[in-house]
Amino acid sequence: MKRTIHTARAYAMALALATTISMMSCQTQDNSDEPALKDGQEQTIITAQSADITRAVVFFPEEELVDIVNYVLNTDYDAISGETKLSWDLLADEKDMAQIFSEINFRLAVNIPWVEQENIETFGDLVNYVKKHFNGSYNNPDIIFSKVQRIISEQSNISISQIYLHSNLKRDLGMDSLDVFETAMAIEEEFAIEIPDEYIERIKIVEDYILYLRHR
Structure with a gap:
């Protein structure tokens, strides 16, 4: 029964999306490479006071902490x-720091006690503490991507090796509007969440699914 309801919802939303696309096709140039959320915006090198900000390669969890x-x-x-x-360099006040610690706890399952928070002054201090206590499993974006890859592969009969973070669902993977909605519903079941229909309508690349999962 649940599958029947999902399919009906997918067809209805796909039909609505197809009608909208048809009306807009002659008005604007195709922007199919743009993700639903911010992505690919110009990166800049910023030096804040005495901070040394570079384009050096960073590795997880440093990369996640930068994010x-x-x-x-x-x-x-x-x-x-x-x-x-x-x-001092990043101008993070007490409220910002509390939010950073909270986000680390949510994404990486690393709780930083108050007594330890007071000892974290630099980004290096933060990295070292998280590295020491990170177990490598909770809400790891690599794990999320792997699951989304598998779901897309099952829905579209495309090899996982051909599915990349920035693959365009329609142009690169050959998915139609119905496939996009069916995939969203499979992701809902896998992660026990609900993705709003209006967000699904804006999904264009694989990363759009992941961005919603990570920031829901």
């Missing part, structure tokens, strides 16, 4: 030096 800092502070750093002082 968390950017998310909380609304910044756009590619990498952050270990010597960068969170409060």
Whole structure:
């Protein structure tokens, strides 16, 4: 019964989407490469006071921690030096730091006690603490991507090796509107969540599914 309801919902939404696309096709150039959320925006090298911000390659969990800092502070750093002082160089106040610690707990399942929070002054301090206590499993974006890859492969009969983070669902993977909705519903069941229909309508690349899962 649940599958029947899902299919009906998918057909209805796909039909509505197809009608909208038909009406807009002659008005604007195809923007199919744009993700539903911010993606690929221009990256800039920023030096804040004494901070040494570079484009050096960072590895997980450093990469995830950079993303968390950017998310909380609304910044756009590619990498952050270990010597960068969170409060002085990045201008993170007490509320920002509390949100950073909370986001780390949510994404990485690493709880930083208050007594330890007081000792974290630089980005390097943060990295070292998380590295020491991170178990490598909770809400790991690599694990999420792997599950989404599998679901898309099952829905579209495409090899997992051909599914990349920035693969365009229609152009690269040959999926139609119905496939996109069916995949969203399979993801809902896998992760026990609900993806709003209006968000599904804007999904264009594989990463759009993942962005919703990580920031829901």
